[in-house]
Amino acid sequence: MREYLAISTLLFAGFTFAGQTDFYLTELQHKFVENSELCLDEHKWPQLSSSQSEPWMISRLNALATVGLITATIKPEGVEYTLTEKGRDAWQAREDFCYGALRISKVTAIEFQENGINTVYFYYGVTDMPDWARDKSIRYAYSEVDTVIRGMNKEVIQVDVRENPDGTLELLNYPTPASIDSENE
Numbered sequence: 001m002r003e004y005l006a007i008s009t010l011l012f013a014g015f016t017f018a019g020q021t022d023f024y025l026t027e028l029q030h031k032f033v034e035n036s037e038l039c040l041d042e043h044k045w046p047q048l049s050s051s052q053s054e055p056w057m058i059s060r061l062n063a064l065a066t067v068g069l070i071t072a073t074i075k076p077e078g079v080e081y082t083l084t085e086k087g088r089d090a091w092q093a094r095e096d097f098c099y100g101a102l103r104i105s106k107v108t109a110i111e112f113q114e115n116g117i118n119t120v121y122f123y124y125g126v127t128d129m130p131d132w133a134r135d136k137s138i139r140y141a142y143s144e145v146d147t148v149i150r151g152m153n154k155e156v157i158q159v160d161v162r163e164n165p166d167g168t169l170e171l172l173n174y175p176t177p178a179s180i181d182s183e184n185e
Contacts, residue, residue, distance in 0.1 A: 050078035063141035099133035100126035
């Protein structure tokens with residue numbers, strides 16, 4: 001009888017955790033849909049670079065030119081970078097070059113705390129990633145893109161949430177890396 005009770009308790013606990021992870025995954029995904037686009041923060045076109053421009057900025061502009069989003073024209077005052085047709089199509093939707101949207105792949109753990117603030121740990125993926133974002137020149141010039149790509153379904157992210165009385169979740173901070181899953185490297 002004790003054995004049956006112990007097994008029943010473990011099964012119930014497993015179903016409860018599975019139900020909670022499903023709830024948190026669904027609720028967090030709804031929150032992320034509102035603001036989950038990953039973008040390069042390139043809002044101003046055309047851009048002009050000169051011999052005084054920072055090397056990292058020129059590297060980024062050259063990477064965008066390599067993937068066909070912008071074109072470079074040499075002018076007396078420097079190099080002018082303008083959007084190509086492909087670049088206009090990619091840029092106009094958000095007035096930025098966005099390379100996908102963050103999606104939760106799997107909730108791995110939930111730390112329930114006494115103060116009502118819970119920490120949720122999860123793996124992420126990216127949906128709707130354009131081919132240009134995977135190009136090595138973009139990944140080199142925009143290291144944040146490379147970090148996101150390398151971390152997909154490998155890096156555990158954490159976010160703090162509060163469960164409201166109405167059952168909804170409130171995000172308390174921006175998702176941040178928690179650890180790297182060494183088994184998937």
